[in-house]
Amino acid sequence: xxxxxxxxxxxxxxxxxxxxxxxxxxxxxxxxxxxxxxxxxxxxxxxxxxxxxxxxxxxxxxxxxxxxxxxxxxxxxxxxxxxxxxxxxxxxxxxxxxxxxxxxxxxxxxxxxxxxxxxxxxxxxxxxxxxxxxxxxxxxxxxxxxxxxxxxxxxxxxxxxxxxxxxxxxxxxxxxxxxxxxxxxxxxxxxxxxxxxxxxxxxxxxxxxxxxxxxxxxxxxxxxxxxxxxxxxxxxxxxxxxxxxxxxxxxxxxxxxxxxxxxxxxxxxxxxxxxxxxxxxx
Amino acid sequence: xxxxxxxxxxxxxxxxxxxxxxxxxxxxxxxxxxxxxxxxxxxxxxxxxxxxxxxxxxxxxxxxxxxxxxxxxxxxxxxxxxxxxxxxxxxxxxxxxxxxxxxxxxxxxxxxxxxxxxxxxxxxxxxxxxxxxxxxxxxxxxxxxxxxxxxxxxxxxxxxxxxxxxxxxxxxxxxxxxxxxxxxxxxxxxxxxxxxxxxxxxxxxxxxxxxxxxxxxxxxxxxxxxxxxxxxxxxxxxxxxxxxxxxxxxxxxxxxxxxxxxxxxxxxxxxxxxxxxxxxxxxxxxxxxx
Numbered sequence: 138x139x140x141x142x143x144x145x146x147x148x149x150x151x152x153x154x155x156x157x158x159x160x161x162x163x164x165x166x167x168x169x170x171x172x173x174x175x176x177x178x179x180x181x182x183x184x185x186x187x188x189x190x191x192x193x194x195x196x197x198x199x200x201x202x203x204x205x206x207x208x209x210x211x212x213x214x215x216x217x218x219x220x221x222x223x224x225x226x227x228x229x230x231x232x233x234x235x236x237x238x239x240x241x242x243x244x245x246x247x248x249x250x251x252x253x254x255x256x257x258x259x260x261x262x263x264x265x266x267x268x269x270x271x272x273x274x275x276x277x278x279x280x281x282x283x284x285x286x287x288x289x290x291x292x293x294x295x296x297x298x299x300x301x302x303x304x305x306x307x308x309x310x311x312x313x314x315x316x317x318x319x320x321x322x323x324x325x326x327x328x329x330x331x332x333x334x335x336x337x338x339x340x341x342x343x344x345x346x347x348x349x350x351x352x353x354x355x356x357x358x359x360x361x362x363x364x365x366x367x368x369x370x371x372x373x374x375x376x377x378x379x380x381x382x383x384x385x386x387x388x389x390x391x392x393x394x395x396x397x398x399x400x401x402x403x404x405x406x407x408x409x410x411x412x413x414x415x416x417x418x419x
Numbered sequence: 420x421x422x423x424x425x426x427x428x429x430x431x432x433x434x435x436x437x438x439x440x441x442x443x444x445x446x447x448x449x450x451x452x453x454x455x456x457x458x459x460x461x462x463x464x465x466x467x468x469x470x471x472x473x474x475x476x477x478x479x480x481x482x483x484x485x486x487x488x489x490x491x492x493x494x495x496x497x498x499x500x501x502x503x504x505x506x507x508x509x510x511x512x513x514x515x516x517x518x519x520x521x522x523x524x525x526x527x528x529x530x531x532x533x534x535x536x537x538x539x540x541x542x543x544x545x546x547x548x549x550x551x552x553x554x555x556x557x558x559x560x561x562x563x564x565x566x567x568x569x570x571x572x573x574x575x576x577x578x579x580x581x582x583x584x585x586x587x588x589x590x591x592x593x594x595x596x597x598x599x600x601x602x603x604x605x606x607x608x609x610x611x612x613x614x615x616x617x618x619x620x621x622x623x624x625x626x627x628x629x630x631x632x633x634x635x636x637x638x639x640x641x642x643x644x645x646x647x648x649x650x651x652x653x654x655x656x657x658x659x660x661x662x663x664x665x666x667x668x669x670x671x672x673x674x675x676x677x678x679x680x681x682x683x684x685x686x687x688x689x690x691x692x693x694x695x696x697x698x699x700x701x702x703x704x705x706x707x708x709x
Contacts, residue, residue, distance in 0.1 A: 174615035181615075184622040189474070192631035195493045196478035196486055206481050322458030329462070329469040338473045343480035 153249040160256030168260060178264075182272045189214070189338060190279045205372055208284045209340050211276045212365035215269040217337040219295070220302050220357055222261045224331075225324050227306035228313040230257040232320060241416050250407075251400065254307065262299070286370035294367060294385070297392030298360035304395025305357075311399075311406035314416070335361050341377040352378060356391040359384045433540045441541040445549025446556075453557065460561070467511045467565040468572065471503035474631045475573065494633045495664040500573045505658050506630040508562035508569075509589075513596060513628065513650045514621050515561075519554035520547065520600040521617055524607045533706050547604075551597045559589070580661035584671050588660060591678045592653025598686030599649065605696035608706065628654050633664060649681040 148156070168175070189210060197206075231254075234240035243253065277283040313320040332338070334352045341349055341362065352358040359376075363384040366375035376384050410416040433441070453459060478499055482489045491497040527533035536543050570577035606616060627645045629637075634645045634655070645651045646667070656674050659666045666674040700706055 171615070173610070177615035177619040181619045181622050184619070184626050188622065188626050188631060189477075191636050192474040193477055193481060194636060195474075195632045196482040196489055196499075198489055198492075203481075206477075209480075210477065322456060322462055325462045326458065326465065329465055332469060333472060333476075336476075339477040340480045343476035 148247065148249050153252050156248045157252035157256050157259075160253055161259045164256065164260040165263075168264070178268065179271060182268050183275055186214070186272050186275050186279065190276065204282045204284050205369060205375075207276065207282055208365055208369040210338055211273055211283055212368050213335075213337040213339070213361055214272060214276075216298075216361045216364055217332065217335070218265050218269055218272075219262075219299060220331070220335070220360070221328065222265050223258055223299055223302040223306050224309060225306070225328070226258045226261055227254055227303075228309040228320060228324070231310045232313050232317070235317075235416075235418075244407075244411070244416060254310065254400075254403070255303070258303065258306065284369045287367045291364055291367045294360075294364055294388055297388050298357070298364065300393070301356060301360070301388070301391035301395040304391075304397070304399030307396070307399030307403040311403040314403075314406040314410050317418075331355075331357065334358060337361060340374075342374065349378070356387060356395070359387045360391070363388055433542075438541060438545045442545045442549040442552065445546050446553045449550060449553040450557075463511070463515075463557070463561040464565045464568065467504070467507040467562060468569040470507040470510070470630070471500075471569060472573075475500055475503050493636070496658075496662040498575065498662050500575045501570070501577075501579070501662050502658060502664070503631060504566055504569045504573070504575075505661065506628070506654060508566040509650065509654045509657060510625055510628060510630045511562045511565070512555075512558040512589075512593075513624055513653075515558040516551075516554050516593075516596050516600050517603045517620065517624070518617065519550055519557075520597075521603045521607045523547075523550045524604050525611075528607075528611070528706070537701075537706060551600070555593055555597075559593075580663065581671075582661070584675075585657045585660035587675060588653050588656030588678065591675060591682060592649060592656070595649035595678065595681035595685035596653070598681075598684075598689040601686075601689030601693040605693045608693075608700050609696050624648075624650065627651055630654070649678060649685055652678045652681070 193206065193210060231240065234243060244250070273283065309320075309324075312323070316323070333344075334348065334355055335358045336344060336352065341352060341358075344352065359378055362376045362378050363381070366372075366377075366381070366384075369375060371381060378384065379387070407416070478486050478490065486499060487497040490499040490502070494502065496502055524533065527536060536546055567577050603617065603620070606620075610616060625631075627634075627641075627648045628650045629645065634642050634651060637645065652667070652674055655664070655667060656671065656678065658664045659674070660671065668674055668677070697706070
């Protein structure tokens with residue numbers, strides 16, 4: 138008699154959504170249990186903003202920054218917060234589950250893995266949006282002026298940039314499964330590299346020409362450039378890396394292709410780890 | 420009669436040599452652990468350079484060719500690169516001192532060994548001192564190397580001004596700094612999962628020390644608070660000695676005297692705060708809980 142192996146039923150869309158929502162709710166519940174963290178992160182934003190504002194003012198005459206400078210710093214900082222969250226959080230969470238010893242169990246459950254990955258960032262996006270709005274208001278009051286044009290277009294672009302960084306987030310999670318603890322040092326290093334080459338706190342024109350060429354190889358750098366240029370209504374010299382249309386095409390392509398590439402890489406690393414039996418190892 | 424019988428030590432009390440040995444064993448253990456993470460060491464050198472690069476690049480973009488001139492008018496020195504590099508290198512020393520002590524306590528809590536440390540005949544102060552010595556060595560060497568590399572990359576002479584006085588300010592600043600780390604330690608003992616608070620404190624430290632700007636650009640009330648913070652005197656002392664930005668009390672020895680006062684006051688206050696929290700934790704849930 139031939140033994141018949143039952144094929145596990147594929148999760149329906151409703152089940153995937155339900156898993157996703159349950160996980161987002163779980164993350165939000167955890168977040169709400171740490172009110173000190175909540176207040177501390179708001180205060181932290183206020184202090185970071187003050188530090189960079191005061192640093193910027195030491196280079197200005199009359200103690201006021203120009204509208205373009207404010208736009209570059211404020212929108213660059215906002216992009217930095219969003220991109221940092223989406224880039225690293227998925228990998229960090231996978232690592233956290235590994236250390237807690239719950240990653241293997243998660244993989245034994247029929248819950249959607251994709252929903253589980255996305256849910257880890259969703260609550261943070263809500264949180265970062267709130268922080269971004271607050272930091273923009275604070276910086277506006279400190280710097281005197283802040284240009285806000287084409288908000289709708291900028292939001293659409295932001296959605297594509299975030300979609301692309303989700304993809305990099307998946308790829309980084311794949312790397313975390315491979316390199317384990319070393320991922321932490323890699324994150325720190327990449328974050329620094331992104332701070333400089335992504336020109337989050339200054340215009341790209343401040344970088345030497347050879348560095349600007351490296352920036353041109355990084356899609357998130359185009360994200361920073363087009364997002365702030367759009368909100369500043371494309372003042373002379375902006376966007377700095379490429380013409381507007383070219384940057385829009387790059388950002389849209391990045392947002393559409395990268396999630397698939399990143400998720401494919403993650404599935405491969407996950408498959409490899411399951412075959413080797415190292416999923417729960419850390 | 421043997422020497423042991425004449426000893427004034429209580430039974431179970433460790434000898435000074437044993438205490439010192441425990442301190443150096445801690446230093447060795449910490450160095451051994453960190454040597455396994457070469458990436459961390461690389462990041463430690465990279466951090467001050469990147470931190471300094473951001474305001475430097477922002478300044479160059481904002482003020483263009485007049486960056487040095489405008490900076491001179493606002494701060495007292497045209498060498499904005501040196502100003503930022505000294506600020507960020509000192510900040511890394513200060514920030515690491517806080518983090519290393521806090522992380523050490525948290526790590527011992529999480530691995531379940533903190534309570535055991537309290538039960539050994541070696542007083543915990545000697546184990547903490549080991550972590551302090553390790554932190555000082557690691558951060559000071561890292562900050563110095565970062566300052567040298569940063570200066571080379573950004574094209575400034577790293578050895579200018581009165582280096583001996585600058586060194587004196589760093590040396591005198593380290594003792595009150597480690598006195599203050601006890602506040603951080605107390606915070607970890609009390610709050611346990613204090614990462615968010617520690618992150619926040621790191622930026623507060625950055626703000627108060629005037630890492631990227633002279634504290635004179637801050638509101639008056641904030642300036643007073645900053646002056647109660649020993650690392651502010653250390654940073655300004657080093658900058659004044661090397662770049663001539665001006666001491667708070669005009670002469671270097673007056674500023675150094677203030678730092679010496681902190682050398683006494685900060686450790687005493689830190690020990691008092693730590694003991695108070697420690698006693699309360701031990702009376703209640705115990706130090707082993709996390």
